[in-house]
Amino acid sequence: MTGLVSVRDLRVSFRLGKRRIVEAVRGVSFDVPENATVALVGESGSGKSVSAMSIVRLLPDNAIVDAASRIDFGGANLLTAPIETLRRIRGKDITVVFQEPMSSLNPVFTVGYQIGEVLRLHLNLSPRQAADRVVELLTEVGIPEPKARVDAYPHELSGGQQQRVMIAMAIACEPKLLIADEPTTALDVTVQRQILELVARLQDRHRMSVLFISHDLGVVGEIADHVVVMREGVVREQGPVDRIFAAPQDTYTRALLACRPRLDAKPKRLPVIDDFMAGGGQPIVVSENRAPRPQEAKPLIEAKGLSKIYRLKTGLFQRKSIAAVKEASFALWRGRTLGVVGESGSGKTTIGMLLMRLVEATSGEVRYDGADLLKLTEAQMMAYRRRIQIIFQNPYASLNPRFTVGQILTEPMKIHRIGASDDDRFERAVALARRVGLPADCIHKYPHEFSGGQRQRIAIARCLSMQPEVLICDESVSALDVSVQATVLNLLLDLQDEFGMSYLFISHDLAVVKYMADDMLVMHEGEIVERGPAEAIYEAPQHEYTRKLLQAIPTGYRPGRR
């Protein structure tokens, strides 16, 4: 096994402002052998993308690469090679597939033109030869009707197809190395499965190497031969995939493997990274499985025939209706968690919005304490607003950047006249911040001073300030790193026990929903295709779509894979 690319003692720092310099990568070394898949795994800020992009020198202008660093490829140091050499290598010998296919394709050119451009630039093919080759490539990456799709614009393709086009572009010149930077993170789980299979197949057929960057150990375990685990700009551990997964040496690797919810176990609490780091690398013994919570006689919220239909103007007199949610009926019990899973566009988020009346339903009813929520006036709704609260997906977007944490937490109390005075409310806010595990000095700080996990805690505290009965978690942990995800999930479970809240837990992540939910809905194209106790659905899925969904979950490393 000879090395194709060897990265030696890579150090990259970023200049922020006049004097601040932040070290992103601190002495990273790894090799990419020929005809093999190497995975760079780590959480956000671990330096995995920066390390990979250094290979093709696609770094922002404020990056400073240490002079002693070396990246050898084909006998040259890529870090010092002249830019012309690098331009010849980029797109031909080393190609890159990015995370967001929607923003990496140029919307004003057809996909055929964009793939053809690579061929014309690097292989000097004539337009006719290039056109033939484009059709071949589209066929190879599995685009249906490739001849017709050549003239399609990116927006006419689905997300998965766009990523296939990106891959077609990347393999157009038969590269020696394909760098895939989180290529499936923005995609649905069933599409992710297809893309992973495609990459594996292409790697095999073209005998190229793949440098696969991911935060998802499940994906990595499936696809990689060699794994490099990174944290805070340092390589924590690297080795063959079977050794990393079967016998991880580093505490951080072990923690990372343990804190992801698993489909086959439901412990009372998820282990978190701190447990491992504090416990000297000894995993805390995982307690016995958590039993489903008791069910009351009557549901707290009962929705019947809930529909939301969007009407789009397609012509002067033509209207097209699109049903986001079709005739959804479900019940939410006090103190229990109802999980909602589905892929993008399945209508799962709309269900949450309809319950909160952030989106007005087209038809149906929602019974809550005898009242139909959908028929209440804005003023009558105020009392219920307090009792149903929502935690959004993106903690970076859901907090007003111009409010301090204190203002964020006291505002709902002011609106709903909770607390006797401003001082009383402030004290409550401080106590809430402490309860959700925020540092004591947070109250006068602004959201941008916190990490993603801490921001989600602020959002949780804001909901708690109104003492709600129902909490809608709309992809609330999807944007967080695996280790942070575990701590937030643990917090949500603790709070549920403490305050007896009901959760409507919406997520595309089946493992997380499996871990959190007592009951579950599976949604597909606006319809609820399967419902029932979570355990039962995972053990014996009835509907075909549920089965497809479950099969698509990355299985992680299985011994004897190859």
Added chain:
Amino acid sequence: MAAIAEPVLPDEAPRSQGVWGAAWTRLKADRVGMVSLAVVAAFLVLILLSALGVVAGSWQLERGVPYAPPSFLGSRENVEAQAIDLAGPMGPPVDISDIDPLAPKYEEWQRRAREIQVTSPPRAETLPFGADRWGRDVLAKAVKGAQMSIFVGVFAAVVATFIGTLLGAIGGYVGGRVGDFFEWLYNVFTSVPDILLIFAFAAVFGRGISTVVLILGLVGWTGMYRQVRAEYIKHASREYVRAAQAIGASHLSRMFVHILPNISHVVLVRMSLLVVGFIKAEVILSFLGLGVPIELVSWGTMLAEAQTELVIGKWWQLAAATLFMAVFLTAFSMLTDALRDALDPKLR
């Protein structure tokens, strides 16, 4: 909620740097921004002093000879001044006393006129930045003109910002028919050429400084409206606004407590651009005779006078007005640019 009732105050919670504080820190690090801030501040001090009458209070005094050149050019032959001094009849006197019925009285009038002592102070041959046609100090005029022009520019920008922000906020946030109505209003205003609108308003309101401010404000709000409206449309669907709706915040609170601070940097930057634009507009208005009244001075009236002077080679009034305007507007624009960088949370 027993756990929450427990009143624990954090010991020594350090107050964090607010958004504006952070912006100030970033602005301080910007050398160009700080220099332009100093220039703008100097101008503001200057117009404050001029408004209090400390400097340039006597700009109307005719202190120099007509068209006195700037001191740095030295005293050179001032043909025009001599021409104005010798404004009496030229050529050989013609005796017309036999047909002039007033002829007998001339002698007496001249005698009486000599009795009145006219003390005209000695006129300077040169002035620091020269003199205008009547011998008024150009430097004092430029300072006084700065006061007028900047006053008009700033206040008109405030008026336009207020109108534009209010309409933009309502139009963008409420949308629907209300939004359509404002769009229609916007279209009407932008479809009429600005200069025509200005004439129309000027005809209705008459002349005066407050009229100029009002006219510019009423004509110039459209750009601000458009941008604020776009920002509101964008922000109204943001998650933090939805979160505010979820906790039950009212429409007014969402519009002005939640969204407005988040777009304040757009408003501020746009407003400073308006100041620059309105100062130039005032110049044009005054040039056309629709601007500040004749007994006052602004950079615009100076430029209007300079037009005729330039033909006979007296360039200093033009130079003074242009220099003042260019320095102030450049500094102000660069300050605006620095402000934009300092205030935009995305550039962090």
